[in-house]
Amino acid sequence: MPQILRRLTILGVGLIIALGALWMSLAPPHLEVPPPAVSLRDVTIVNPGRDRRTVPRLEVRGGRIAWLGESGIGPRAGVEDPEQLFAPDTERYAGAFVLPGLIDMHVHQPPDTPLGDVELAALLFLRHGVTAVRDTGSFDGAIFATRRRISAGELPGPRIFTCGPILDGDPPFWSGSRVVRDAAEARRAVDELAAQKVDCIKVYERISAEALGAVREAAERHGLPVIGHVPDAVPFSEARLADVQHLTGIVERGEQLTPARIRAIATVSAALQIAHTPTLVFLERVAKLTDYQHELADPAARLLPRYYREILWNPAYDPRLRGLSAGDEDALRETLRNAKLIVKALHEAGVEIHVGTDAMNPFVVPGASLHEEMWELVDAGLTPEEVWIAATRTAGKALGQPTLGTIRLGAPADLLVFREDPTRDLNALQTLEAVIAAGRLYPRETLQEAVGRWQQHFTDPVYDTASMWLAGWLIPER
Numbered sequence: 055m056p057q058i059l060r061r062l063t064i065l066g067v068g069l070i071i072a073l074g075a076l077w078m079s080l081a082p083p084h085l086e087v088p089p090p091a092v093s094l095r096d097v098t099i100v101n102p103g104r105d106r107r108t109v110p111r112l113e114v115r116g117g118r119i120a121w122l123g124e125s126g127i128g129p130r131a132g133v134e135d136p137e138q139l140f141a142p143d144t145e146r147y148a149g150a151f152v153l154p155g156l157i158d159m160h161v162h163q164p165p166d167t168p169l170g171d172v173e174l175a176a177l178l179f180l181r182h183g184v185t186a187v188r189d190t191g192s193f194d195g196a197i198f199a200t201r202r203r204i205s206a207g208e209l210p211g212p213r214i215f216t217c218g219p220i221l222d223g224d225p226p227f228w229s230g231s232r233v234v235r236d237a238a239e240a241r242r243a244v245d246e247l248a249a250q251k252v253d254c255i256k257v258y259e260r261i262s263a264e265a266l267g268a269v270r271e272a273a274e275r276h277g278l279p280v281i282g283h284v285p286d287a288v289p290f291s292e293a294r295l296a297d298v299q300h301l302t303g304i305v306e307r308g309e310q311l312t313p314a315r316i317r318a319i320a321t322v323s324a325a326l327q328i329a330h331t332p333t334l335v336f337l338e339r340v341a342k343l344t345d346y347q348h349e350l351a352d353p354a355a356r357l358l359p360r361y362y363r364e365i366l367w368n369p370a371y372d373p374r375l376r377g378l379s380a381g382d383e384d385a386l387r388e389t390l391r392n393a394k395l396i397v398k399a400l401h402e403a404g405v406e407i408h409v410g411t412d413a414m415n416p417f418v419v420p421g422a423s424l425h426e427e428m429w430e431l432v433d434a435g436l437t438p439e440e441v442w443i444a445a446t447r448t449a450g451k452a453l454g455q456p457t458l459g460t461i462r463l464g465a466p467a468d469l470l471v472f473r474e475d476p477t478r479d480l481n482a483l484q485t486l487e488a489v490i491a492a493g494r495l496y497p498r499e500t501l502q503e504a505v506g507r508w509q510q511h512f513t514d515p516v517y518d519t520a521s522m523w524l525a526g527w528l529i530p531e532r
Contacts, residue, residue, distance in 0.1 A: 082170025083507040085177060085210045085500070090117040090493030092467070096148040099461050102442035102477050112152065114467040117493035122463060150487055151475045153442070154459045155185025155468035157449035158212075158424045160299060160331050160410025163189055166196035169359070169521055174508055175413075175420045176204065176211025178357055181501045182421030183483070185468035185491045186213040188410070188453065190256050190281065190299065191220040193230030198250060205492075213468065213492060215253040215453050217281065221269060223260035231258060237268035244272035253453060257282040257295070259302070270294065279452070281331075291322045297329040297408060297452065300336070301396055316396055320403035329406035329452060332397050334390065334430035335423050336412040341386035343369055343416060344378050354422040357505065359512045361525035367416035371529045375416065394434035401436055408452060409445040425483050432480060439477040467493040 092114040099122070100106045111123030158179070164171035179187060189197050201214040220231040221243055234240040244255055255273045257266060257280060266285055273280045279296035284303025293303060304319050305311050323330065342349050346369055349355065355363050369375035401407055409431065411423040424445070431441045450458030457465040469490040474482035489496045511517060 082173050083504070083511055084173070085496075085504040087207050087210050088494045088496070090207070090467070091115055092490055092493060092495045094147050094150075094152065094471070095145055097150050097152045097471070098475075100151055100153045100475060100477060101461050102153065102439055102446055104447075104460075112461075114469075114490065114493045117467055119461065119463055119465050119467050147471050147487060151472045152461065153470045153472065153476070154446040154450075154461055155212075155470055155489070155491065156183050156424055156445045157186040157188070157409070157453070157459060158184050158411055158413070159188045159297075159408040159449055159452070160190050160333055161187045161413045161420065162191055162415075163197050163200060164414050165194060166199070167524070169517075169524070172196065172200055173209060173211075174358065176200070176209060177501070177504055177508070178420040178422070179212045180210060180421070180489050180491055180496055181505055182425060183470045183486055183489055184212050184421050184424050185470075185489065186215065186449070186453070186458065188254065188449075189214060189216040190254075190410075191228070191231075192216060192218055193220075193228065195219070207492075207494070210491070210494075210496065213458075213466070217254040217256035218247045218250060218252040220256050220258050220282070221261060221265075222258035223262055223265065223285075225260070227258055227260055234261065234265045234269070236262075237264050240265040240268035241272045244269055244276065244278070248272075248276040248278060252278065254278055254297075255280045255282075256299075257285065259283045259286050261285045261287075263288050263292075266293065277454075290319065291326070294326060295328060297331055298323075299331050299333065299410075300412075301330060301332050301393055304396060311392055316399045319396070320399040320405060323400060323405045324403045327406075329408055330397070330400055331408040331410040332393055332431075333410050333412045333427070334393055334397070334434065335427040336415055336418055337386070337390045337393055338426070338430060339415070339417045339423075340375070340378075341383055341390060343375055344380050344383040344386065346378075349417050352417060354419040355417050357419055357422065357509070359521050360518060361521045363417075365522065365525040365529060369416075372416070394430070397431065398435040401434075401440075406448060406452070407431070407436070407444050408449055409441065425480075428480055428483075438480050441480075442477045 094112045096110055097112060098106060098108045109122050113121035164175050166172050197216045201216060203209040204211040204214060220228060221234050222231040224233045224235050226233055232243055234243050247255060255269060255278050257269055266288055270280050281295055281297035282299055284290050284293045284298055290303040309315065350363055365371060369378050397407060409427055411418050411427050413420045413423050428441045432438055446459035450456060467490055470486060471488040472482055473485040473487055476482035487498050
């Protein structure tokens, strides 16, 4: 008996050690969150579309811009002498350009699993200068915990605005959506989401006209914008969404996209103050998926683990993309060209355009895809500075934070430091020197090293095997 007990004890200890080793292999690498205090000297402040000026000092305290050291502007009440607060290690940024942080107006948080995807996505947003995001559909509800952790300074990441779960009809397009069959269910859903402190309400294609009307009424009562897909059962002009996603509803059933239809949509959007988030990069990526093997080599995709490229984003496993072939590319490219014509018409009509990506859809990588979307919008006819306006100040106002996306006293300190001015040429996006998120300074090399540690983490045989198995196990649920 004692011998059996000894063997069981040894076996138990070995199992504990093995499980500990497994957990260590799966545990993601962490990036320390710095304090919310920064001082920059001799920088050029650029408020896209408004002004640019060189100041001897910019001070950030408590996550907000506390002092702009130029004639006529002094320290805010309660802030210590800026000379005493000056951090010598930030002298390296002298002569740089400081712009508001970028805002991605259409993202989806990855599933919250022990593999750490949530932490990685948050890091990748920061690495590319995205300091705020609007999550437009959380299927597991984990977005609320992530928002709290980032806000509390427990996790490096962008400021999060969220709609919570998608509201849709029965049956819903996505299984994780909340079904609202009638006005009563719609009002109840909005009331409950408002209690969770959502920032918007998102509706989808299968919601009924009755339920949509009740959603709008309840959302207005709570001061929440209604965004999403124009429902199949509701004409574009009657849906009256505050922000239409993916240019849905432009072409109704039985119609053809014509110049007259484009002009009509632009006129209605301008008259009803309907904004649009076109997510052109998503269309671009779908077109490229016709050559899936070529997409596998995309450097941006390698910022995420292998199971994204080979399983989660593989058309063979996704019923929405299954069957795509090289023969579909021309049609998809034509759809993208038409989308850019629509964006151009909307912009010329004075319609508000938001910069969003639809990350984490196939090969739409957090952060990197926002740079791609900016280029797509320039190709659609916006100037680089107009794109910057859309991705900063315009987005902040739409999110109910009129000082977000601006550089002025008291504004949230979400800032980017560039060696060259990217409002003149988007190629200067590559000269990003540092990211300041909620007043916390992350030098470029710190973020790059953190991304490098994650990429090393991916190659760990235990992590790679476990993550591929988990992804394969989840696929049948699609």
